[in-house]
Amino acid sequence: MDAFLIQTLNGIVNGMILALVASGLTLIFGIMDVVNFAHGELFMLGAYAGVVWLAITGNFWAALLAAAVTIAVLSAVLQVVALRPLLGRDPLYTILGTFGISLVLQNYALWQFGPVPRKLTEPLTGHFRFFYLEYPYYRIVMALLSAAIIGALWAFLKYGKYGIWIRATTQDRVMAAAMGIPVPIVHTVVFAIGASMAAASGVLFGPLVGVTHAMGADWVLKAFVVVVVGGMGNLAGSILASIFISLLEAYASLIVSPAQAVIVAFVALIVTLLVRPTGLFVPTPK
Amino acid sequence: MLALQDVHTYYGKSHILHGVSIDVRPGEVVGLLGRNGVGKSTTLKTIMGLVRPAQGRVVFDNHDVGGMPPYRVARIGIGYVPEDRRIFRLLTVLENLRTGLDRHGLNEARREQLLEKVYTNFPVLRERRNQAGGTLSGGEQQMLAIARAMMLEPKVILLDEPTEGLMPRMVGQIHQIIKVLHAEGVAILLVEQNVPLTLEVSDRVYIMEKGVVRHHAPAAELRANHAVIHQYLGI
């Protein structure tokens, strides 16, 4: 029973991190039709940036913020230089372009930081006690902060002038431009926002595992699964799907090894595509 | 103020516009008539920068706008109301208006003013201001599309078949709206299939056929001379 409860909590915590990664991915896809294969590397570079900034500032939260900003700037540059020329062409080319970028970024990290995992020290130690259960404080904070960031994103999109610009561009980029909205700039900004969310996830998740150059690959696959199961471009769906899949995975790892539990996510994808291809968590269109 | 000079436009390999020359003077209502597929919508899209002209110039207020990105074209004073309206269905009526209202260079008071003016001209939009655009009827969406373009305070508005798909009694409403715009001093380039309406509201009319302008005359002349209309439009 204990194990089950702990795994439930783990599932929710991991689900929130996955939701943060997936929201960035689905935001980018929704507005520019770009399947960002490099998203996992942005997660990974975010974690490394966190390590670097932590060494400089000594404060985890400052490092989190600095890392998110660093990656936002880097990704804005990447988008302008490498992705803007590809928009409007066959979607195959953006998939290839982002794939190429992911290769470069991954090996760049290997080159700069070496193969030995880096430690990102967590800001809080200690366990939360609930009856006889003990659960690390930090993990709870992770989940809450992820939820807060996603909530902030949602509020930003719903209220405020730029939120309207982003939503309008997502729905109809031609008419958005006809209304004077600077669509190319909106694209770059949204890409940067999505990337910084991935980076923040990397920093938050960093303390749980070692930071290595390959840590992004796993996450990007799961994020893709989430985006499909949750419905492409559907923010609420991605969040629900993230938690759903992470819970399944957490429970599965009680039975099989964690390496194998990953298959659960993939099976969820296949079931979704067979049964309800628009997404399991998408309301049936009327 | 707005002029196309010998413009050629292609969609991929199809040569749609074969040297179109049109001009619109400040405050004028100019009609653009022609059968389906002659290139009327393409003309508007070329002006708006949605398609790049292969040859020829598009000049607005002494700027060469051929090849300018659409958002800049909108910002220098050209409004666009496309076929099918294309309002933002998932945004509320107010949010639709705000896509134009929230631009630089307007203070809060001015924004309130513009909004009030639109609500006065289109009371139904005030009623439905917090409803999603997609829930509006066809006629209401058309009004929203025009009101939205007006938020940019454009010098010229490109109207692409505003009466298409609307019930006959709505046509009168469109007529009213065009009159209101005209009274404000906004020039209009009106593409339409509805000949009587066009002849009534326009100052001058161009008739297109197969990607070129075949005839050009003041509307008054065409109202009297049905033969020309019959020749090019078969009505």
Added chain:
Amino acid sequence: MPAARTDNRGYWIGFAVVLALLFVAPLVLPEFWRRFTTEILIWGLLAMSSDILIGYTGMVSFGHSAFFGLGMYGAAAALLTVRPPNLWLALLYGLVAAAVIAAFVAFFSTRLREIYFAITTLVFSQIFYVIIFTWTEVTGGENGLTFRQPALGVPGLFAIPFTPVTLHWFVLAVVTISYLLLRRITQSPFGMVLQSIRENEPRTRAIGYAVERYKIVAVMLSGLFAGLAGVLYAVQNKFAAPDFVFFLISGEVVIFNVLGGMGTLVGPVAGAAFFLLLREGFSRFFTEYYLIPVGIIFVLMVIFMPQGLLGVWRRQLNR
């Protein structure tokens, strides 16, 4: 049409020249480059198989590592379980394994559009990776499987062990025959329909073609030849490892296709050669970080030269 025939003659002359060069190569090249050339051929075959889907049918697949890997492990199974190790059995097992997976993927290909199909194939290859990586008792897990190289021959009649040179010739023969077969297929009415699906699927369907059936055949074809490449790799190297089922391999295959020119069959082979040479070259300077400059070159080519090295000649190569 005289012009077309001269062009074609030029093509076949070029083809003969390249073939001759490849035939002679193992006799004059040092050991390392000999193996290298053989590997180029094998990866070239894999890239060709992928071109059927990407270049001719317009279906992006990141799942070729699964077909390749299963061909490899299938061959391993034959070579480990049956004594003496039999080349033809290895081929059979490998092709059957690849065909089974191809059937799965083919099923999904008919129901999914581009991006969803691409992601699904990616996920499929990862599923196989995880299974192979963790099912240590059967697949050797992380360490893979090693086995003896089979001899060329007919059981009971004769058996000639391979030398590096004769193995190269064997691979060359298989790859050349595969190429000629695939070329025949892509030039046939069937191939024309595939290309029509790539250009405009709804229209092809509207004309009356059963698009689903064509896609299924395309996937099976692609999977089989990819599996064949896997068998060749296993025979050449005498081992099977999970690394080859990891989705990065699929990514590399797609890179070969784009670099070399999609829809040309030979383009992807050239792309494989180009990539592997770049990798060799850059490894000298950058050691294991060769993917940084290679990756940058790849991105630049996607932006500025999307038709690939041989893509300019796509029409001529498809005569």
